[in-house]
Amino acid sequence: MTGQQRVLDVLVEAVDTLTEDFDLIDFLYRLSTRCVELLDVDAAGVMIVDQHGELQLIAASDEHTRLLELFALQHNQGPCVRCYHTGQAQLNISLTSGAATLDFGPFAAQARTAGFTVTHALPMKLRHEVIGAVNLFGTRLRRLSDTDIQIGQAIADVATIAILQQRTIEQGHLEKAQLQAALASRVIIEQAKGVLSERYNLSLDETFSAMRTYARPHHLRLTELAQHVIDNTFDGDFTQTDTP
Template sequence: MARPLRLMEIFVELADSLIDDFDVIDFLQRLSTRCVELLDISAAGILLVDQHGELQAVAASDEHTRLLELFALQHSEGPCVDCYHSGEARVNIDLTDLDTTEPWARFAVRARQAGFRTTHAVPLRLRDRVVGALNLFHTADVPLSDEDVALAQAMADIATIAILQQRTLDRSSLENSQLQNALNTRIVIEQAKGILAERWNAGVDSAFSSLRAYARAHQLRITDLAYAVIDGRLDTTLIPAPSAVDTSPAARRRRLPR
């Protein structure tokens, strides 16, 4: 499918998901996978700032990327952290260039160990307020074009607008509640997919995919389903266990839902 047509479809899909009481985490998870598809990169992740001003990892296209983001937050270093604090994009960073990566050498080492060669970060920003960063990774030394950078920023803007939707009269209260709700639900989902992964003896990426698929098939919020898994209200044998699949970046891109 031609990229402009696919781009239009994805923007319509994301806009249609912004309904009342929409699932923030599922929306951001979907957006991260769409970034992988549209930008032809290997992985993507999203960081959000909580009500205490601390960055948190809330979405990632795969588990390796989520762990890399957690490492960056633990050590408070990396292009994504710099991007949040400056409000400026950091793109086409060569992770093998020791001079470029010197300010966050530990992050660069961990990223290379995960198989990544280049990285990019664009801010989640609405006017003068920065609420996080969208992080992009590639296993090859392939730069983003100016058009790709603009598209990445557009995707980050969609995420920002979704998070900061004005659904109450008190804007600051809305921002805090939306951000904190996203962070809290992320924890619940992580627990649920961990339970399923252990029960099935499967990878957490596969467990999460099965969890999302079941939620969509039964028109459930993924957060509500995660709570049901954790507190035992749902018979987890009803959720189809994942089959063994190729988890390489290329294979993941081929399996992205259309």
């Protein structure tokens, strides 16, 4: 599949946000994986602001990145946090440079431990409203090209429009209620991942992939599937992907 086709796929996926049964978490997860596919990066994460004005992790391309992003939030530091507060892209930050990471001490060290050497952050904003940021990580010390920056920002813009559009469809003027519901759903999904990971002896990344594969043909949202697992009412085998 060509890069142009993948960009087109992102736009097509964005159109799906107009439907009533749109799954925000799954969409943002797909966007994070699209960043890895399209850009010269190895991992990506998406953070959005909750109703209290605090950043929360909503999606990541893999489990290691999810934990790193949570670490950044706990320490309130890193390019993604700065990007959200300033509304400006943070590009080509060498995690091996003391000067470049002067304000990111513990985060930079944790990122290096995870194998990353460079990071970038792109704002999720519409006009003057900033609702989050997309964080990108690379294991090789290479600068993003102008084309990659444009594509990355386009993906961040698509995510922003999708979230704001979904707010309008589902909650009208109660804009932040939908985001809070998504964040709460993410907690349930993480709990279910832990349960299923132990039950099937899979990694958390493998578990999440299997949950997504199971949910779609069974017409379940990820949150619904996760809630069944938490409530111990899930009696299927989510490793089986045949449609019902």
